[in-house]
Amino acid sequence: RKEVEQDPGPFNVPEGATVAFNCTYSNSASQSFFWYRQDCRKEPKLLMSVYSSGNEDGRFTAQLNRASQYISLLIRDSKLSDSATYLCVVRTGANNLFFGTGTRLTVIP
Amino acid sequence: NAGVTQTPKFQVLKTGQSMTLQCAQDMNHEYMSWYRQDPGMGLRLIHYSVGAGITDQGEVPNGYNVSRSTTEDFPLRLLSAAPSQTSVYFCASRLDRASGYTFGSGTRLTVV
Numbered sequence: 001r002k003e004v005e006q007d008p009g010p011f012n013v014p015e016g017a018t019v020a021f022n023c024t025y026s027n028s029a030s031q032s033f034f035w036y037r038q039d040c041r042k043e044p045k046l047l048m049s050v051y052s053s054g055n056e057d058g059r060f061t062a063q064l065n066r067a068s069q070y071i072s073l074l075i076r077d078s079k080l081s082d083s084a085t086y087l088c089v090v091r092t093g094a095n096n097l098f099f100g101t102g103t104r105l106t107v108i109p
Numbered sequence: 110n111a112g113v114t115q116t117p118k119f120q121v122l123k124t125g126q127s128m129t130l131q132c133a134q135d136m137n138h139e140y141m142s143w144y145r146q147d148p149g150m151g152l153r154l155i156h157y158s159v160g161a162g163i164t165d166q167g168e169v170p171n172g173y174n175v176s177r178s179t180t181e182d183f184p185l186r187l188l189s190a191a192p193s194q195t196s197v198y199f200c201a202s203r204l205d206r207a208s209g210y211t212f213g214s215g216t217r218l219t220v221v
Contacts, residue, residue, distance in 0.1 A: 004151075034209045043199055043212035044152070087151070094206055095140065095159060099152040 001026050003098035004090050010104040017078050021103045023088030024070045032091035033064055035073050037084045038102065044087055047073075078107045111135050115200050115213035122190040122220045130185040130216050132200030140203045141183040142167070142210070143175065145196040152199065158183055190220045 006023045013019045025033075033050035048055065050062040050071050061074040071090075075082055088100040116131045134141065142157040154167030158177040172194060174186040183202075187194060197217050201210035 032207055036209075043214050044210075045212070046209040049209060089209070091206070095142070095157050095165070097142075097154070097210070099144075101149060101151040 003027060003092070004088055004100040006088050006100035006103050008101060008103060010106055012106045012108055013078055014108050015078055015080060017107075018074065018076045019078060019105065020072055020074045021086055021088075021105075022070050022072050023090075023100055023103075024068075025088075025090045025098070026069070027090070027092045028066075028069060030069075030090045030092045033062075033071050034089040034091075035060075035062055035071075036087040036089055036099075038087055039084050044099075047086070075105075078105075080107050080109060083107045113200055113202055113211050113213035115198075115216055117216060118214065119217050120219070122187070122218065124190060124192060124220060126190050128187050128190070130187075130198055130200070130218075132183045132185065132213060133181050134183075134200075134202040134211070135181065136202060136204070136211070137180060138202035138204050138211075139180065140206065140208075141177065142201050143173070143183070143185045144199045144201065145169065145194075146199060146215075147196050155185065155198075187218075192220045194218065195220045 035047040036044040038044040054063045059076045063072045085102040085104045087102045113134045139160045143155040144152040156175040158164045200213040203210045
């Protein structure tokens with residue numbers, strides 16, 4: 001079983017829509033959680049950390065559900081510039097960061 | 110701050126050749142790692158370091174060596190290139206174990 005699993009998509013949504021991605025992780029001892037975005041042929045960039053109480057950064061909201069071992073990312077009022085691949089990342093242990101394969105989002109005009 | 114700087118951006122090697130991918134960061138981060146990214150497989154950890162003089166293997170270390178003589182630099186050496194090493198390589202650094210990574214812009218390597 002993979003450490004981190006994501007629906008690869010693609011998710012095609014119109015501008016202004018709300019879209020949500022989920023990511024599941026297999027190790028209940030996982031300690032840190034992140035969402036990254038990666039544009040085509042570019043490096044991954046940290047979008048936000050995910051905290052137990054949930055956290056929000058503008059149009060982006062991240063949630064962690066430890067009981068069910070999943071994290072989610074909600075994007076409200078989607079912009080064309082949100083089109084990218086979103087990577088779920090989970091840290092287990094001192095340096096074991098596991099990356100999901102990513103969920104591809106395309107925002108359509 | 111330049112962040113994480115990787116060179117070269119592109120490289121073509123012949124099977125059996127060796128080379129070093131360079132990585133430097135100017136953020137005084139203790140943790141540095143090398144990942145490779147292949148289609149459909151996500152990023153996989155090759156080697157990592159938690160400080161100068163300390164390195165360890167990740168998920169896919171075979172065929173690669175690293176060293177960490179300074180906090181700033183973390184080069185990745187391909188010992189004898191194979192076509193299976195064709196990939197995009199990312200170097201990344203972070204301040205501490207709880208932080209997220211900052212990635213370099215990547216090296217696209219093709220082995221023919």
